[in-house]
Amino acid sequence: xxxxxxxxxxxxxxxxxxxxxxxxxxxxxxxxxxxxxxxxxxxxxxxxxxxxxxxxxxxxxxxxxxxxxxxxxxxxxxxxxxxxxxxxxxxxxxxxxxxxxxxxxxxxxxxxxxxxxxxxxxxxxxxxxxxxxxxxxxxxxxxxxxxxxxxxxxxxxxxxxxxxxxxxxxxxxxxxxxxxxxxxxxxxxxxxxxxxxxxxxx
Numbered sequence: 001x002x003x004x005x006x007x008x009x010x011x012x013x014x015x016x017x018x019x020x021x022x023x024x025x026x027x028x029x030x031x032x033x034x035x036x037x038x039x040x041x042x043x044x045x046x047x048x049x050x051x052x053x054x055x056x057x058x059x060x061x062x063x064x065x066x067x068x069x070x071x072x073x074x075x076x077x078x079x080x081x082x083x084x085x086x087x088x089x090x091x092x093x094x095x096x097x098x099x100x101x102x103x104x105x106x107x108x109x110x111x112x113x114x115x116x117x118x119x120x121x122x123x124x125x126x127x128x129x130x131x132x133x134x135x136x137x138x139x140x141x142x143x144x145x146x147x148x149x150x151x152x153x154x155x156x157x158x159x160x161x162x163x164x165x166x167x168x169x170x171x172x173x174x175x176x177x178x179x180x181x182x183x184x185x186x187x188x189x190x191x192x193x194x195x196x197x198x199x200x201x202x
Contacts, residue, residue, distance in 0.1 A: 004119045005070065005095045011164075012071035012117075019052055019074070027054055030141075033190050034058040034112075037197050040139060041065075043107030046131065048096050048124075049114030053078030061087030063108070068094040096124040104133040115176065116143045116167035125180035132202045138182055140198040145170040147193055174198060 015022075038058040047059070050067035051074055059065055065088060069075050075091050082089050094100065097120055109128050118124040128138060145155055155169040174196070178184060182200035190197055 005097065008095075008117070008119055009070045009072075012069075013073040016052065016071055016073040016077055020054065020077075023054070030190065030195065031058070033197070034141065037139070037141065038110070040137070040199075041108050041110060042137075044105070045108040045110060046101070046106045046128075048109065048111040048128070049117075050075060050078050050091060051112070053081030055112050056081045056085050056089065059085070059087070059089070061085075064088045066090045066092055068092045068096065068099075070095050096127060099127045099131055101131045103130050104136075105131045107133060107136050109136070109138045111138070111140045111142065113141065113143055113167070115140065115173050116169070116171050121171060121173070121176050122180060125176055125182075129181050129202060134202055136202050138177070138200040138202065140173065140177065140196070140200070141190070142173050142198060143167060143169070143171075143195055144173045144193075151192070151194070 034055060035058050039060060041060050041063050043063060045063045045065045047065055047067040050069040056078070067078070067082070067089060069078070070093070072093050075093055078091060082091050096114065096118055109132050115121045115124065132138060159169045174184065174187060177198060177200050182202060184198065185201050186199035188197040
């Protein structure tokens with residue numbers, strides 16, 4: 001693991017101690033959307049950003065899911081929820097920028113609030129492109145930079161602080177997904193234009 005990945009792992013290991021408390025309100029707010037949207041998942045699926053496992057309950061039980069996270073402490077908290085999941089769900093410590101899977105391996109990839117935190121997002125997105133089969137779908141439930149002028153500027157100002165302890169607030173993830181080679185087939189605003197559901201195809 002390179003130095004940047006190791007730094008990221010340490011940051012999220014630390015965040016795992018208070019992650020559920022900090023994300024409690026968002027978990028309540030976005031649960032209905034996740035319950036509706038995650039039904040699109042099919043077949044062998046990679047979940048990028050397992051976190052503490054709060055989203056496992058929205059995953060379809062008829063898919064074969066591998067959930068990854070760079071933080072072993074996040075995964076330790078996720079393990080109990082994974083054990084209670086009634087379908088096929090495997091946890092794996094991994095860096096999305098260096099995936100240990102063959103090309104064209106997954107039918108579907110799902111990313112949940114992850115690409116606001118990956119140090120080199122384009123590299124990670126290209127890795128996802130590599131492991132996703134042709135015509136496979138990449139679904140993202142992501143926090144992005146607002147295109148609303150004052151909000152976007154505020155996020156730019158806050159990002160140097162926020163990245164020290166958590167995510168970056170001003171990522172243009174939609175553009176990054178396109179630049180990684182995907183075709184955007186749908187984009188839905190979940191909260192203003194800050195939290196989005198993005199459907200992309202290889």
